[in-house]
Amino acid sequence: MNTATREKIVQTALELFWVKGYQSTSISDILSRSQVHSGSLYHFFPGKQDVLVAVLEWYRDGIDENLFAHAWAGVDDPIERIFALLNGYRMHLASSDFMYGCPIGSLALELHEPDPKVRDLLAVNFANWVEGVERCLHEAGDRLPADTDHKAVAEFILTIMEGAIMQARTHRDIGHFDRNVEVLRTYLDALEAKARLNQDQQGEKL
Amino acid sequence: MNTATREKIVQTALELFWVKGYQSTSISDILSRSQVHSGSLYHFFPGKQDVLVAVLEWYRDGIDENLFAHAWAGVDDPIERIFALLNGYRMHLASSDFMYGCPIGSLALELHEPDPKVRDLLAVNFANWVEGVERCLHEAGDRLPADTDHKAVAEFILTIMEGAIMQARTHRDIGHFDRNVEVLRTYLDALEAKARLNQDQQGEKL
DNA sequence: GTGTTGATTGAACGATCAATCAAGTCACGT
DNA sequence: ACGTGACTTGATTGATCGTTCAATCAACAC
Numbered sequence: 198m199n200t201a202t203r204e205k206i207v208q209t210a211l212e213l214f215w216v217k218g219y220q221s222t223s224i225s226d227i228l229s230r231s232q233v234h235s236g237s238l239y240h241f242f243p244g245k246q247d248v249l250v251a252v253l254e255w256y257r258d259g260i261d262e263n264l265f266a267h268a269w270a271g272v273d274d275p276i277e278r279i280f281a282l283l284n285g286y287r288m289h290l291a292s293s294d295f296m297y298g299c300p301i302g303s304l305a306l307e308l309h310e311p312d313p314k315v316r317d318l319l320a321v322n323f324a325n326w327v328e329g330v331e332r333c334l335h336e337a338g339d340r341l342p343a344d345t346d347h348k349a350v351a352e353f354i355l356t357i358m359e360g361a362i363m364q365a366r367t368h369r370d371i372g373h374f375d376r377n378v379e380v381l382r383t384y385l386d387a388l389e390a391k392a393r394l395n396q397d398q399q400g401e402k403l
Numbered sequence: 404m405n406t407a408t409r410e411k412i413v414q415t416a417l418e419l420f421w422v423k424g425y426q427s428t429s430i431s432d433i434l435s436r437s438q439v440h441s442g443s444l445y446h447f448f449p450g451k452q453d454v455l456v457a458v459l460e461w462y463r464d465g466i467d468e469n470l471f472a473h474a475w476a477g478v479d480d481p482i483e484r485i486f487a488l489l490n491g492y493r494m495h496l497a498s499s500d501f502m503y504g505c506p507i508g509s510l511a512l513e514l515h516e517p518d519p520k521v522r523d524l525l526a527v528n529f530a531n532w533v534e535g536v537e538r539c540l541h542e543a544g545d546r547l548p549a550d551t552d553h554k555a556v557a558e559f560i561l562t563i564m565e566g567a568i569m570q571a572r573t574h575r576d577i578g579h580f581d582r583n584v585e586v587l588r589t590y591l592d593a594l595e596a597k598a599r600l601n602q603d604q605q606g607e608k609l
Numbered sequence: 610g611t612g613t614t615g616a617t618t619g620a621a622c623g624a625t626c627a628a629t630c631a632a633g634t635c636a637c638g639t
Numbered sequence: 640a641c642g643t644g645a646c647t648t649g650a651t652t653g654a655t656c657g658t659t660c661a662a663t664c665a666a667c668a669c
Binding site for chain 3: 640641642643644645646647648649650651652653654655656657658659660661662663664665666667668669
Binding site for chain 1: 422423424426427502504508509511512513515516522525526529552555556558559561562563564565566567569570572573574575579582583585586587590593
């Protein structure tokens with residue numbers, strides 16, 4: 198099987214869905230941009246939605262090498278890795294005049310009644326992202342209170358990332374992104390302070 | 404001017420944009436649902452986008468009576484008003500099988516390159532929402548630390564609302580919404596605790 | 610009763626959409 | 640040399656899109 202053409206289609210669709218969204222991207226957009234002809238596309242994909250599925254599978258399968266590895270290069274501190282991840286989205290926003298937000302988040306809100314297969318892939322992509330952040334929180338160990346619900350906090354951080362992107366893009370002002378991250382910073386700082394406090398109290402008792 | 408037909412169009416479009424989004428809602432969708440004929444619609448609106456503008460203006464002009472007044476009926480505590488507001492969105496999600504999220508948020512992410520007029524209206528709607536929450540925070544007075552940035556926290560709360568809706572809808576699980584709100588609750592509790600602590604310390608010094 | 614205005618009707622338009630398909634090309638096994 | 644199957648080409652399809660417009664209607668003015 199000729200993987201090259203298929204891959205070219207997926208990469209082009211990936212880019213276009215990211216910038217324009219799914220519905221605003223026409224098949225002919227994908228064709229002209231990727232220099233592929235309609236027959237070839239429909240040779241590999243039954244329909245437009247299957248291209249979307251392939252794109253979402255690409256995100257799913259490559260989150261480690263395409264997202265985490267890149268964002269976390271040179272950042273060892275687990276808490277700072279979270280902010281490095283957020284900063285990656287900030288950079289995309291700022292350097293593209295707010296065109297590049299979160300591709301998954303945009304698709305998740307754009308597709309109001311998605312096919313189960315599409316919805317599951319969106320959910321899996323969110324879950325993988327959350328899992329990555331959860332890993333950071335877990336690696337932070339006793340810097341966080343022992344009773345911290347790592348998964349809930351990781352979901353909370355995804356929430357903040359998505360909401361911050363939404364507001365920054367709407368206002369076309371990166372300050373909206375930064376302020377949200379700053380509040381998150383105070384929240385995590387407070388968690389760390391509480392963990393230290395707990396440990397001190399524990400030390401006194403012994 | 405016959406306001407009745409115009410209003411019928413706006414209300415129908417409002418509903419359809421909320422459920423299906425802007426692009427997935429065709430003019431003929433609006434026409435058939437509202438029992439209005441194309442000529443009438445184009446008599447009042449130059450084009451589809453102007454219907455969207457009218458819808459966004461409706462949200463902008465009616466946020467107090469249509470949103471805040473309804474959510475805050477019987478809730479006097481300013482902090483609880485914030486959670487009552489969030490609970491309104493929760494109810495819409497839960498009682499509609501996740502069809503009704505935040506109409507503004509969905510449109511904001513769906514329209515990747517919106518007309519300036521549309522983008523400004525989206526931004527104004529966000530700003531009004533934030534201002535409503537900011538008012539609650541201000542009314543909370545010294546229950547929050549004196550150095551609290553009310554606007555930043557209000558934007559943070561909008562962020563959480565939007566992100567929580569996004570995740571709950573994607574996973575079709577209201578638990579994702581609830582967990583986010585719960586983390587927000589712990590954050591605001593911490594702010595209140597800090598304010599009390601500050602006041603105690605202030606009292607000792609006197 | 611004649612003219613004016615705002616509102617309504619619904620057929621029709623051109624553009625664009627996703628999708629199809631018959632014909633053609635090419636690589637490779639026999 | 641030949642056949643086979645994977646892949647490519649690009650014209651074409653029918654449906655749907657947003658939009659237009661000439662015709663009609665109802666209400667009121669002169």
